[in-house]
Amino acid sequence: MKNRTLIKNGLLFSGCQDEKAKIQDILILENGEIGNIGIIEADEEAHIIDANGKWVVPGFVDSHTHYDAELIASPGLKESARHGVTSIILGSCSVSAIYNSPEDISDSFTRVEAIPRDIMLPLLQKEKTWTNAKEWKAYISKLPLGINVASFVGHSDLRMHAMGIERSLQDNETATKEEQDHMLHMLNEALDAGFIGLSTMDNPWDKMDGNRYWSHKTPSFYSSWKERKNLIELLRKRDAILQGAPNLVTRINAINYMLASSGVFRKPLKTTMIAMMDLIGDRYIYPLISTASKAINTIANANFRMQSPPCPFTVYYDGVDSVMFEEFPSGEAMRHLAKNLDERNDLIRDPEFREAFKKEIKKKFAPKVWHKDLSKTLIIDCPDSSMIGKNFYDLAEEQQQHPVDFFLDTIIQYDKKIRWTTTIANDRVEKYDNLYNHKHNLISFSDAGAHLNNMAFYNFPLKMIKVVQESIDAGKPIMSMEKCIWRLTKEQADWFGLDCGHLKPGKIADLVIIDPNKFDAITETVETGQIEEFNNYDRLVNRNQGTVSRVMVGGKTIFENENFVSDYATTKKYGRFLEKQ
CATH class of the missing domain: 2.30.40.10 (Urease, subunit C, domain 1)
Structure with a gap:
């Protein structure tokens, strides 16, 4: 041999x-x-x-995934591996599967990351023997891994374990000194085991699943920055990394992440935040975040990085079953009643609710991730085949209805049986030059392993390579191919210390x-595949x-x-x- x-x-x-x-x-x-x-x-x-x-x-690096559950059942992580991703990072967005009970972990993961709870919970109940980061690492290391795995430890995971799940989900409930010390001990223990740092989350969209605490926000949301101070200082002392997301409704506390990274009269803290995108519904946010990240690194000696997907950010919806509806009150109210369709549909029929929905969806200057433009939608599946290939706005005009009334009536009639798609960001290729070359971002944020029916960016490195090669072929290179490959491989590995x-x-x-x-085979088209080890659960995939x-x-x-x-x-x-x- x-x-x-x-x-x-x-x-x-x-x-x-x-x-x-x-x-x-x-x-x-x-x-x-x-x-x-x-x-x-x-x-x-x-x-x-x-x-x-x-x-x-070199094998590509995907530094933002939620493979924590899939790794247990299917350690090959095939949908990343087949596109050349050979190293991934787990434990993003404050949720990791380490310290708590299977039920608590599942409740914190499955709604916000759109992972089926009826699969994740039994999987953890069957497999979970670990109780700390060292044991979780040992469990991972014994799996027949297909690709390489690194991990953050989740702030919500720590907080639930230290405070108990009920107290960790209460407004104005601060961890005691003993509980803060316990979180510090768990984080130190994880860093000793080789974990790369702490992930946290301040976005109010992120909601708990299950019957006990349905629609509570995930635990890290309730944590003040004062409560986090000792955790952040431990990361700084140990050259570890803070990963997080700001409140995507107000966005103001993005400043906290930037200031935490500052190295004025102290050591800079490696900090990365999601996500820098050219949002269709909020065009000012990209130049603002771009300028702010440059400024904090230059003026305040920070080590701060945004994360950027290098391709159109296209999402798919089954009715209103998407985290995007959590960003405005009317959408949040519908999502809250998802377990009781009769109550939800009564709410949708209420004229006052409809008026509120109309006002919220047309606010031009409110911060938003989803553009909420019903003319920028495409219906791709519906029991009424005549609706397929059209958008809600045009269909409403045909029926001489207000677009919101038509949309809401359609949700009542079809619920998840109507499937539609829209692109919310990175639609302008002419902006890719700046996005790809921005010194203070990381080309990542695939969310692989999460939102299984909502999006698929498993092949994002190949998409970036194709765009760069096309620019080179056209005589207007965005960057050299050597720099492109570096951004997708060694740059990230070096920054994360891998x-x-x-x-x-x-x-x-x-x-x-x-x-x-x-390269012509690299497209924006998605297909439906299955996770065999998840009872053949459907997921969107790239080919x-x-x-x-x-x-x-x-x-x-x-x-x-x-x-x-x-x-x-x-x-x-x-x-x-x-x-x-």
Whole structure:
């Protein structure tokens, strides 16, 4: 059996933006490390992979995922792996699956991240043996991992455990000194185990699931910044990372994250916040956040990064079953009554409710993520087939109705049986130059593993590569391809302190072989796939037939010619838990 692998004749991108790509060979040793890069003679002891005409790049890094539940059931994380993502980060947005009971964890995850509770809860009840970060890491490390995993610890997870779930969800209820010390101990314990930092959340959209605390916000929302101070200072002291999201309704407390990162008369704190996008409904927010992030890094010596998806941010809705409706009071009221459709429909029929909905949906200057423009919608499925391919605004005009009345009547009639889509951000390709080159953002925020029927950005690195290549071909390059690959790999790995994203001798060979002649296969189209281990639960997926020729993790092929290897995520382990360096 040949124990070494030699990749021949590929155009090699090392992951360094200042190293020009060139045709080279890569020798991968039996232990999965890169032994040599250059012009290497083939020998009979090596398995040869011919990469002629193709690109060899480091495996991509996805630094914002919610794979915490899927990892347990399906440790291959196939929908990321098939697109060349070889390293991901769990535990985002204040929720992690570490310290609390299966029911408490499921209630904090499943509504806000749109993960089926009737799957996640039994899965945790069956599998959860860990009680702390070290044990969770040990559990992950024993799984037949397909790709590499790093993790934050969630602030809501800590707060629920320290205070008890009921007290953690109360307004004006502050953790006691003993409870704050307990949270500090748990965070310190997680950092000792190699976790990369703490994720928190201030967005009021994020609501609890289950029957006990339905529609309460997640625990970190109720935590003051004064209560968090010791946690933040521990992160600063230990060179760890704070990840968070501001209140997306008021947005004012985004300033807290920027100021926390400040390094004036102290060490800067690595801080990353979601998300910098060119919002259709709020065009001023992108230049404002862009300018503010530059200013805080330049003037206040911060180490602050936004997160940016590099492609149109398109979402899909089943009726009003989407977190986007949480951002305005009328939508929030409908979502609150989702478990009782009779009550919800009575509310929707109420003339006063309709008037409030109309006022809220047409507010031009209110901060908003969803543009709330019913003419920018597309109905893609409905029992009334005549509605498919049209938008709510035009259909309302045909019926001589107010668009909101038509929309709400449709929700009463069809509920989740009407499926529609809209793009809410990053619709203007001409803005990508600034977005891609912004020094103080990270190209990420896929939310992989969450919102399974609402969006799919698993192939975001390939989408960015395609856009950059098209700009190069047109003679108006957004950036060099070397910089593009760096932004998707080594830049993020270095910033998060992870040993990945770089091809050089001595490094573990996590890499992707890409066919640049198949970039036309990279589109905005989504398809429906299934998570076999989630009882074949439907999810939106991306496909780019033939673009990714091969994916290797730990020096071994996991994906080739649109197929995973036979022992993938079952009997053999390829990935590893990535500790913060």
